[in-house]
Amino acid sequence: MKNSGAILISNGAWSFLNQIMRVAALAFIAIALSRHFGPQRFGAFAFGIAFVRIFSVVAAFGLDRVIVRHLVEQPELRSTIIHSAFRLKLLLAAASYLLMLLVCTLGISDRVTLAIVAFAGAGLLFQAFDVFDFVFQADHRFRLIFAGRAVPIILSAAIKLIALLQNAPLWVFGLLEALEAALVGLALFVLYRSSNPTRADEPTMSIKRTRFLAEGFPLLLAALAVMIYMRCDVILLGQLAGYTAAGIYAAAAQISEACALLPMAFVPALFPVLVRWRRQGPEFYHRQFEKLFLGTIVAGIVISLGLTATAPWIISLLFGPAYASAVTVLRILAWAPIFVFIGIMQSGYDITEGLTWLATLRTAMGALINIALNLLLIPRYGPNGAAVATLISFVCSAFLLNFAQAKTRPVFSLQLRALLVWPVLFRPLRYE
Numbered sequence: 001m002k003n004s005g006a007i008l009i010s011n012g013a014w015s016f017l018n019q020i021m022r023v024a025a026l027a028f029i030a031i032a033l034s035r036h037f038g039p040q041r042f043g044a045f046a047f048g049i050a051f052v053r054i055f056s057v058v059a060a061f062g063l064d065r066v067i068v069r070h071l072v073e074q075p076e077l078r079s080t081i082i083h084s085a086f087r088l089k090l091l092l093a094a095a096s097y098l099l100m101l102l103v104c105t106l107g108i109s110d111r112v113t114l115a116i117v118a119f120a121g122a123g124l125l126f127q128a129f130d131v132f133d134f135v136f137q138a139d140h141r142f143r144l145i146f147a148g149r150a151v152p153i154i155l156s157a158a159i160k161l162i163a164l165l166q167n168a169p170l171w172v173f174g175l176l177e178a179l180e181a182a183l184v185g186l187a188l189f190v191l192y193r194s195s196n197p198t199r200a201d202e203p204t205m206s207i208k209r210t211r212f213l214a215e216g217f218p219l220l221l222a223a224l225a226v227m228i229y230m231r232c233d234v235i236l237l238g239q240l241a242g243y244t245a246a247g248i249y250a251a252a253a254q255i256s257e258a259c260a261l262l263p264m265a266f267v268p269a270l271f272p273v274l275v276r277w278r279r280q281g282p283e284f285y286h287r288q289f290e291k292l293f294l295g296t297i298v299a300g301i302v303i304s305l306g307l308t309a310t311a312p313w314i315i316s317l318l319f320g321p322a323y324a325s326a327v328t329v330l331r332i333l334a335w336a337p338i339f340v341f342i343g344i345m346q347s348g349y350d351i352t353e354g355l356t357w358l359a360t361l362r363t364a365m366g367a368l369i370n371i372a373l374n375l376l377l378i379p380r381y382g383p384n385g386a387a388v389a390t391l392i393s394f395v396c397s398a399f400l401l402n403f404a405q406a407k408t409r410p411v412f413s414l415q416l417r418a419l420l421v422w423p424v425l426f427r428p429l430r431y432e
Helices: 004-060 063-073 075-107 111-138 142-165 170-195 209-240 243-265 267-278 282-318 326-333 336-352 356-381 383-398 400-404 406-420 422-426
Strands: none
Touching: 004 075, 004 111, 004 142, 004 170, 004 209, 004 243, 063 075, 063 111, 075 111, 111 142, 111 170, 142 170, 209 243, 209 356, 209 383, 243 282, 243 326, 243 336, 243 383, 267 282, 267 336, 282 326, 282 336, 282 406, 326 383, 336 356, 336 383, 336 406, 356 383, 356 400, 356 406, 383 400, 400 406
8 A cells, every 4th residue: 555654654643642642631630639639549549440441341342443444344334334333332331331330349348439430430331432433543534533532531631620629529530430431422423423424315234243243252352351460450459458559559550551552542543554554465564563563662662761760750750759669660560561562563463364362362361370470479569569460461461472372473583583672673584
């Protein structure tokens, strides 16, 4: 595709700007909440939100890239895909919300935390409107995604700040999480309708929603495993070491996760391009992936070194002396972005090469490793032990476990040489 580079840069720029605004708004509010409520109450809030994040993955069911791929490959079925996907996602969201309420009612005794989960979890119902985001991705209209997501998030951050200045109780911020999801959903819908006028007689065809479920299921399991080992540390810390330890860890994790989320900005812009790159043959496709891996690893190393060096200053400036013990946690988690980055890049490879089940197995193993290490290390080392467990699990799932699977050993070789950086710069990679 002649203009694929220009398209990727343009879409990536809009997506990157969207992600920057989102991460900045979320980080600003999280820091404000942590300073206002202190480690113990902020830990309770982070504990409740962790449950919502896990069940948001269940509601998504791994359908994002599946739907984008169908919209790119089958433009003649556009209306059918949109209508079917919206109804399916709404049903999945309702089921996920009810399941979450059941699980949390049985496992959480604190009423404030339960209220946070119940109110914030209501935002799951608005994930159905993500379908319109997928349409914009398939059409390369990422400026509309920016308008539909960044603007409502900024508005929501302003509302949260006002609530904070008014000394609103902690549970109110759970309710405002749902309001944010509603604003995003409404904005995406309005932008879609205004930019895609539909005729009353527009034909639609029947499509089996089970096809979406079958294709999304392995991606659901992989995403769920990722979310479990990104959030189980906060949940297990809350259960095993108390909400204060969870708050200390959540403060440091907020910084490392903000950095790790940055490459996610390019994934929506990249995936439609990957589908087209693959059509041009394996040699061209692998050459492009070589550049992607090298770029993400170099970026990850720079970020990791920067976080390690500035951790005391960052924690002191953003969170204050009450969170001083989070410095060591941040220095450990600072090295996770390298492996998060290469895992994100490999997810596109796994989907286009039909390796989603292998990716699911690899990620599930990483989640199990993380849970086991958390149970082993948290009672003795607290938040520092949780950070070590998270880092090791990322190394395993995004890198080491590729060696265990024959179909992903070429990716392991590529990642290994890219991690060495210097050989990659001076010797081109070869593909058998």
